[in-house]
Amino acid sequence: MTTTTRIHPRSSTRLMEPATTNPAAPAPAPRPATPPEVFSEAFWRQLEERFGRRQFLLKSGWAFFWLFLGGWLLSNLRYLFPNVLYEPGLSFKAGRPEDYALGVSEKFKKEQRTWIVRNEEGFFCFWARCTHLGCTPNWFEAEGRFKCPCHGSNFNRAGDVIAGPAPKPLWRCAIQLADDGQLIIDKARLENRPGSREQGEFFFPYKSA
Amino acid sequence: MAEPQLPKPPLMTLVKKTKLWKSIFRHDFTDTPKTRIQRIFGNVFLHLHPVRVSKEAIRVSYTWGLGGLSFYLFLVLTVTGILLMFYYRPTSLLAYQDMKDLTFAVTLGGFLRNMHRWAAHLMVVVVILHMVRVFLTGAYKPPREYNWVVGVILLVMTLFLSYTGYLLPWDQLALWAVTVGAQMAANSPLLGNEGPFKLPFITTANDARFGLIGGTVINDATLIRFYVLHCVAVPFIFTFFLMVHFWRVRKDGFSKQTGEKVDVWPHLVSREFLAALLVTLILFVWSLVLQAPLEAQANLNVTPNPSKAPWYFLGLQELLVYFDPWIAGVVLPTIIVIGLMAMPYVDTNPKGVGYWAKMGWRKVGPVPIWYPVERPFAVNVFMLGTLMWFVLIFIGTYCRGPNWEWYWPGELWSHRRLTKMTLKNIPNLWGALLMGAYFALGTPLPQAIKARLSRLAGPKAPRLASLLMHAGLGMTMALAIFIPILTAPDAEYPVRSNSPTLFEALGRSTNAPVVSAMYRLVQEAGAGGYAMIGVMILATGALLGWLGVQLAKLKDRLFEQKGLIKYSLIIGLFLMMMGVIGKILLRLLFGVKYVFSLPAFNFNI
Amino acid sequence: MKRVLFLLLTAALALVFLVTIAQDRHRGWVKYQRQFLGTLKGAERRGIARGVHQTIVQGLDRVDRCTTCHLAATKPQLGLAEQPFTAHPGQYLQWHPVEKFGCTVCHGGQGLATEVKAAHGEVPHWEEPLLRGPLVQASCRQCHGEVSTIQEHAPLLVQGQQLFTAKGCYGCHAVHNFGQTVSVDLSEVGAKSHQLIEADFEMMPGPHNRIHWLRRKLAHPRVLNPGVPPEALPRGEEEVFPSSMPFFGLEMADIEALSVYLLSLKAEDLPASYVRPPHTPPEPTYASAVTRGRAVYEHYGCTACHGIGGVGGRRNPNNGLAEEAPSLLYVKAYYGDHVEALKQVIRQGRQPAPRADPHRPNPPLYMPAWKERLSEEDLEALIAYLFALSDRLPAAAVGDLL
Structure with a gap:
């Protein structure tokens, strides 16, 4: 227009x-x-x-x-994004380290959806949730691997993907020793990159004397 | 009292004279041309129809009544759904109990639940068939392009309604289908916590998945959210689009306009009524005979093995096996939906409106094939896509057993089967070369260049150039597949793998038939084996090149007809569709997991 | 044509509608109620309402509809001789009023169901099968944690618990933080999801439920997990070890008792008002170090591998060791002069020898470490007992085997 x-x-x-x-005029006040x-x-x-x-x-x-x-x-x-959640806490105590044998413990799978793994050097803890689409894998002791029933991802003892569509290794949770001598696990802090996951708060060194 | 004795009029005649009757019914119902029109005009529901339509347009073999049936099934679902709501409480403690109550203690409760479930399945089938019918009769072409887009939206919402309804029984089936579906949201690019290129402020507590399920785990918050979406929010929006859809059908007219016209009352209305009766009968028998599934109560600690989505999502679930979740779960569905919506705008071929796609026989080499004559590219691509989707659904339904391993139909499933699937990545540079050569196949030879070539180097030059280009690209692709598999070191050796090379690792596995055949060849025939592999590579390259040449004519014609933008859109979508098949074959035959992988960015193809 | 179609469709629809109503009316329980009411007269008959009966148990969040068919269960005076119309036997309902306990908390099954098979939990996707006959004793332990207090009512349960210790199950399995972790924790085996034992189900005839699985597992541990020997493996696959659980040669009665005990192992969160408080048993006293050592040997489950009285003989698939868990009768001969070395073995256990190929899995059986579980006094006593074993070598080996 x-x-x-x-x-x-x-x-x-x-x-x-x-x-x-x-x-022309003087500037007014x-x-x-x-x-x-x-x-x-x-x-x-x-x-x-x-x-x-x-x-x-x-x-x-x-x-x-x-x-x-x-x-x-x-x-x-x-x-639509809630500010408070009615969800269980993410950190829990998992008993004393000496109560664990070498290998994968399913003791806290039901309650906390985690596997606690003890090897020669110490402890780490997996979040029992497939990194592909969030199903709960099963642990096959005889075959030494975690298999996910939803899309067939397989993970080995270290949590690395050895088969199937999962794009990354299983998440490991922070694991430390509390003052009372129990393991304390925090699922809010997660790590799965090789290197970082074997140290710091994600690995608790523990050798049988 | 000497009035003449009048004959007593029948009761109905008296009733029809009352003010009440007249206030409701504005005309009488004798069958005259006038009342036939009045019935349609005077009734808000029948008013969805025109008064007269082409006789051909309402032939059963033309429409199969699929659009009307989709709407009828939506009504059935609304009614049964409302009835079910009377007994259903959406909390994790009570939902499953209410399912049991419906089955065991409510009169017709189980039956209504069955009917709701089966009607939902039927609606998905009918909506898809409706879409195929509209496509094959060219009914999406101008002026009906926009209504096709609305139809695609309605299809997506039908699927979303099914998805949200799936959680409500709160059993294992429900929980795990929704877990998988919600995890796809977490893998969406930018906004998903586990997706590629996520924004810096995104965490599990504010990403797309969080918004969808209302928390970080599936619990009561998710259940009430899905309940509201399923019962109120989505049906509300659905109805809105449905109104637009109907309005547009009326305004744009039926695709078939020619021929003799007939009155909608009674010709169309009676057919619709009969079709609805037939579907009702089918639903009743179906619900009587087959119980809607209800598994054990939802339990986050145990995933059923195998854990399958409802059949119409199994194609997607199967796709998730071959691709990263963000591709299979977010990118591909988005591209499919956008591709479907874009179709009427890029398909500018005016032929084929108002009748089923014309088919004829044509020879490709010595092989006679049944071929769509008028709209060959459009019909072939659409039907190939649809077929592919149903093949994936078939594989997901019948070929996948415990741990999502491959079982042939009829083969006995076993939870004891030993498998060690070995999947390896191709080094990124080779993968980039492979994908580059593949998408370069889409390059056309425009008329202008052809003309210049024949001026410069004789009349055979354009054909030769096309041949060279396609053969070169085909050979490059073959080399980019085979060379890394034969020569690259295994990046996971020695920590996670026993074999120093990809060739050995894949060759010794059980899930890469082509590579293990090659490995055996080399083991047994040595240098001769390598020679045979060389021949195999050449043959693959030649095959891919030949396929490219077959497409060349079509590409060039499309390019001239559509111009650069539409051409790029069409050929891009087409190549992506065929690429999905290619990647599936790479996985199934060669044990290739990713051709391009950047784990630090969650970016894998 | 259209009119014929219309008639056919409407007629068929009317017919199918009638069938639907008929099917809905003739539910399983209707027949039983009619049958039972037929045996009654007058006031008795009028006293029983028709329709679905249900007990709402507020405290346990359960609704049980069992009494819809089991009409005389809570009315002893009306009880008939055969099921489902018998009265509940014994005084159990006086101790456990139906209003407070319902039915399924003890008997299992599906309380909400009103069809026979579904109600008895003998359908797919319901993982609480009916605990028939003496199996019901498995439920007592949920409230009566101290089972010895109900010995006369739950004899099988008590026997099962004793057998569990006597057979040395604790040597490999932990229950509520007691016992070794060589094999799976059994604290919740009584509620183990059927979805996790599908692989075992494939190796046994039906019915495929937890009860039959436990019986089968106890009778023939290796039949359910035979493993896959290396020569039968598909190319490139890893060896799968068979179950390392020893074959105990249990009698049918022992299997039943152990099944009852194992079925009782589950962690249901019951309100405090239901649970009987446990009382701690007095500290046992022993006559000598040897008797104490024997108690330690049996209490901690050494018997499972080393046999009753240390005769040895259990199969041990561990690579690098002999194929049998060693007999303990010669402990003194080996370690008599090296008590510290023996202590060290018991403290550390015998971890599986590393495999030549690190990618292959370890066999699942080994001697666990005891250093955190045995006190120094217990260890001393245990060694005294082990040395005493070899003292009576000729007689003991034969006598304890029987």
Whole structure:
């Protein structure tokens, strides 16, 4: 509509200057009470030229409407993400290290969905959840591997994928010794990269004397 | 009292004269041309129809009544669903008990549950068939493109309704299907905690999976969420799109407009009524004979073995075996849906509207094949995709047993079977070369270049150039498959693997038949074996090249017809579809897990 | 044509509807209720409501509909001679009022079901089969943790528990943190999911439930897990060891008693008001170090591998060792002068010898370490007992075998 008379918005304020200030007169004392110049008649005229006043009101109205609607929808989406959960805690005590034999213990599989593994050097703990799509694998002692029933992923004793579609090794949980001599396991802290998972909080060194 | 004795009018006539009757029924129901129209106009439900339609358009062998039946099944599901809601409490303590109550202690409870379940299955079948029918009769072509898009949305929502309903019985079947489905959300790119390129602020406690199931594990929060989605939210949105769908059917008209017209009342309405009766009968018998499955109560500690999704998701579950979850569970479904939606906009062929795709015989080499004459590319690709989906469903249903291992149909399942599937990655550079050569197959030879070539080097030059290009790409692909398998070291040796090379590792496994055959050849025939493998590579390259040449003519024609953008879209989708088959074959025949793998970014192909 | 079709469809639909209603009306329990009410008259008959009967047990979160068919179970005066109309025997219902306990908490089965097979838990996907006959004793231990206090009512359970110790099961299996962890923890074997024993089910005839599995396992441990010898393996596969559980040659009665005890091993979270508090037995006193040592030997399950009285003889598939667990009758001859070395063996156990090929699995049987489980006094006493064994070598070997 007004494309021919479109003025760059930044230049508009400069254009307004001659109409509102008189360069010949001495500079008036600052009067904080006066309304800002942008609401002067010239400003509206500029707007009128650019959009037309009714157009401007309408467009701002729509802008506010979409702002409101978009914000409202987004906050409703946020509403669907709960802030408190009724879920069991992620850390638990798993008894004394000397109660474990060498090998994979299924003692806490039912309650805590974890396997506690003891080898010659010490302890680590698997989260019993397939890294493919979250099914619970089964431990086959005779074959020495964890097999997932959903899509056939196989993991070896170290949790590495030896078959099937799982993209990464089983997660290991943080495992440490509590003050009372029990193992304490935290499923919130997970690691599965070779190297990092065999040290620090993810491995508890324990040798039989 | 000397009034003449009038004959007493029949009761109905009196009733029909009352104000009450007249306020409800605005016209009489004798069968006249006028009332036939009034019946359609004067009834809000029948008003979905036009008054008169082409006689051909309502032939059973044309529509099979599939659209109407989809809607009828939706109504059946709504009614049975509402009835079931009276006895169902969506909490993990009570949901399973309520299922038992329905079966054992509620009059017709088990029957209604069966009916709800089987009607849902039937609805998925009917919706898919409806879609195939619309495709094969060209009914998605202008001006009905947008209504096809709405139809695709309705298909997706039908599947989502099935998925959310699946959790409600709170048995093992439900829990594990939903576990797998929800985990796919966790693998979505950017927004999933285990997906590729996840955003820095994403954790298990705010990713896409968390939003879907309302927590980090499936529990009461998930159950109530799925309950609301299944019973209220999705049906609400579904109805909304259904209205748009119907409105558009009315406004855009039926695809078949020609020929003699007949009154919708009674010709179409009676057919619809008969079809609904038939489906009701089928559902009743089905629900009487077959019980809806209900397994043991949900238990997160024990996954049933094998753990299968409902049949219409088994194609997806089978796909998940061959690909990373984010590809199989997020990218491929998205591409399928977008591809389906884009179809009417890229298929600009005006032929084939209003009748079943015309088929004819054509010879490819010496072999006569039955072939769609008018819309060969569109029909072949669509039907191939549909067929592939059902082949995957077939494999998932009948060929997968405990630990998701391969069993032939009829073979006895065993939990004792020993397997050690060996799967290996191809080194990334070779994989990139393979994929690059594969997608380069999509390059057309535009007319302009052809013309220039024949000017420069004679009339045979364009054909020769095409031959060279395709043969070269085919050979590159063959080399990119075989060379790494034959020569690359096994990255997992010696920690997780006994064999220093990929060739030995795969050759000694039981699940890579082609590689183990080659390995045996080399073991037994030595250098002769290598020579035979060389021949095999050449043959594979030649085969792939030949396939490329077969496509060349089609590609060039498509490119000229559609222009660059539409052509890229079509050929990209097509190559991706065929690539899925290729990757499946690579897995099943060669034991290849990924052709390209960046574990640090969760990015594997 | 259309009219014929219409008639056929509506007629068929009406027919199928009638069949649906008839099927719904003729549920299994209706027949039994009619049969039972037929034997009654007058007030007795009027006293029994028709329809599904159920006991809602608030404390246990259970609803039991067993009395829909077992109509006389709680009315002894109406009891008939045959099932399902017998009255509940004994005084058990006086001690365990139906309103507080229901039925299934003791008898198993599916309380919500009203069809015979489903209610008895003999259908797929219901993992609590009916505990028929004396098997019901397995449920007593849930509340009566101290089973010796109910000896006269649950003799099999008590016998099973004694056998479990006597046969040395604790030498390999732990139950509630007592016992070794050479093999699986049995604390919840009584509730083991059927889905986890599918592989064993394939090796036995039906019915495929936990009860039959336990009986089978106890009778022929290796039949369910025969392993796969290296020569029968598919190419590139690893050897699978057979079950290392010894063959105990148990009598039928012993198997039944042990099954009852094993079925009782499950951790149901019962409210405190149901549970009988356990009382700790007094510390036993022993006449001598040898008797104490013998008690230690039997208490900790050494018998399972080394035999009763240390005669040895159990098969041991461990590579690098002899094929049998060694007899202990010659302990003094070997270690008489090296008591510290013997202590060291008992403390450390004998871990499986490392395989030549590290990718192959270890055989599952070995002697576990005892250092954290045996006190120094117990160890001394045990050694005194072991040395005493060889003192009476000729007679003991024969006498204890019988």
